[in-house]
Amino acid sequence: MKIGIAGGGAFGTALGVALALDGNDIQLWARSADAVKAMESTGENSRLPGVKLPPNLQVSSDTGPLFACQIILLAVPAQTLRDFLQTHTAALGGKYLVACCKGIDLERMTGPASTIRDLVPSAIPAMLTGPSFAANIARGLPTALTIACPDEAAGEILQTALSTTAMRLYRTTDTIGAELGGALKNVMAIASGVTIGAQFGESARAALITRGFPEMQRLAATFGAQPETLAGLSGFGDLVLTCTSEQSRNYRYGLALGRAEPFDSGTTVEGAATARAVRQLAQKLDLDMPICRVVADLTDGQTDVPTALNALLSRPLKEE
Ligand SMILES: NC(=O)C1=CN([C@@H]2O[C@H](COP(=O)(O)OP(=O)(O)OC[C@H]3O[C@@H](n4cnc5c(N)ncnc54)[C@H](O)[C@@H]3O)[C@@H](O)[C@H]2O)C=CC1
Ligand SMILES: O=C(CO)COP(=O)(O)O
Numbered sequence: 001m002k003i004g005i006a007g008g009g010a011f012g013t014a015l016g017v018a019l020a021l022d023g024n025d026i027q028l029w030a031r032s033a034d035a036v037k038a039m040e041s042t043g044e045n046s047r048l049p050g051v052k053l054p055p056n057l058q059v060s061s062d063t064g065p066l067f068a069c070q071i072i073l074l075a076v077p078a079q080t081l082r083d084f085l086q087t088h089t090a091a092l093g094g095k096y097l098v099a100c101c102k103g104i105d106l107e108r109m110t111g112p113a114s115t116i117r118d119l120v121p122s123a124i125p126a127m128l129t130g131p132s133f134a135a136n137i138a139r140g141l142p143t144a145l146t147i148a149c150p151d152e153a154a155g156e157i158l159q160t161a162l163s164t165t166a167m168r169l170y171r172t173t174d175t176i177g178a179e180l181g182g183a184l185k186n187v188m189a190i191a192s193g194v195t196i197g198a199q200f201g202e203s204a205r206a207a208l209i210t211r212g213f214p215e216m217q218r219l220a221a222t223f224g225a226q227p228e229t230l231a232g233l234s235g236f237g238d239l240v241l242t243c244t245s246e247q248s249r250n251y252r253y254g255l256a257l258g259r260a261e262p263f264d265s266g267t268t269v270e271g272a273a274t275a276r277a278v279r280q281l282a283q284k285l286d287l288d289m290p291i292c293r294v295v296a297d298l299t300d301g302q303t304d305v306p307t308a309l310n311a312l313l314s315r316p317l318k319e320e
Pocket of ligand 2: 102130131132133186189238241242247248249250251268269270
């Protein structure tokens with residue numbers, strides 16, 4: 001089956017490079033004709049410097065070649081997925097649609113695979129997620145990801161189609177767990193960055209990651225996720241990666257907040273919108289999500305770092 005990728009950013013391009021180098025003909029769609037021209041003339045994507053685009057990776061700003069593919073990876077930012085699906089509903093019907101973005105849609109309050117299921121009901125929705133930086137994937141470094149698809153047989157087809165020697169996909173039918181793990185770890189990555197940026201120390205970061213994990217589990221369980229999914233690559237695995245690496249944009253954004261430094265607003269930081277979505281969900285469902293709430297308040301400018309820390313430290317002492 002022909003594979004297409006929507007989204008000419010770092011991740012879409014990295015997946016395209018990895019799959020093309022594995023022998024697949026890949027069709028990459030980027031919305032900007034100028035970005036396509038630049039990729040064609042330099043043979044690179046400026047978001048992935050130093051990575052050569054293989055000849056069997058075709059790039060276009062025309063959606064025609066993309067919609068001729070049976071498997072479409074959706075690597076657009078999470079808050080733009082809804083609009084993409086609504087604009088192209090008819091063309092996307094009946095296809096394998098694999099969300100590669102991480103976040104909770106602020107308008108619909110759903111994760112990417114659930115958004116696909118709701119907006120393109122005739123498609124087969126899936127989610128590709130897990131600990132994997134675009135730069136690592138594009139360079140063929142070993143990575144392990146989760147492919148989540150509610151339809152077991154379709155999940156097996158996607159697992160085979162999208163795995164390469166270096167990029168190993170593990171399969172689950174728990175799309176809710178996979179999409180929430182991937183979304184929530186970005187919020188924790190921002191909090192970890194704040195902790196280090198504000199010089200609270202690495203012990204504090206370890207405490208934050210460890211206390212953040214049950215917070216992720218709590219929200220996911222409310223939506224019916226399986227605990228094992230959260231403990232796997234898409235939850236715990238990605239939490240560890242992004243809370244400890246300066247390659248993570250969410251983490252770097254947190255670092256900047258903690259240091260009271262400016263941060264480039266053009267950078268994709270999915271955790272900021274997700275924190276806001278979680279704050280709303282937690283209020284509605286009466287769930288205790290203290291770290292997510294603090295991150296939402298910080299990114300909104302409703303609190304400052306010392307007050308946020310105090311809010312977390314002054315919580316009642318309880319059993320672990
Ligand atoms: N970069 C990474 O290492 C990884 C990224 N992801 C996820 O992939 C998703 C995309 O991230 P990146 O590619 O890294 O971001 P990026 O910032 O490199 O690229 C985003 C791309 O989306 C395009 N875009 C923005 N709005 C759009 C719209 N309305 N319609 C179509 N295209 C639009 C931009 O022009 C840009 O090319 C995010 O949800 C991120 O969490 C997941 C794993 C790894
Ligand atoms: O999700 C990622 C790695 O798994 C990428 O993280 P950032 O979006 O924070 O860079």
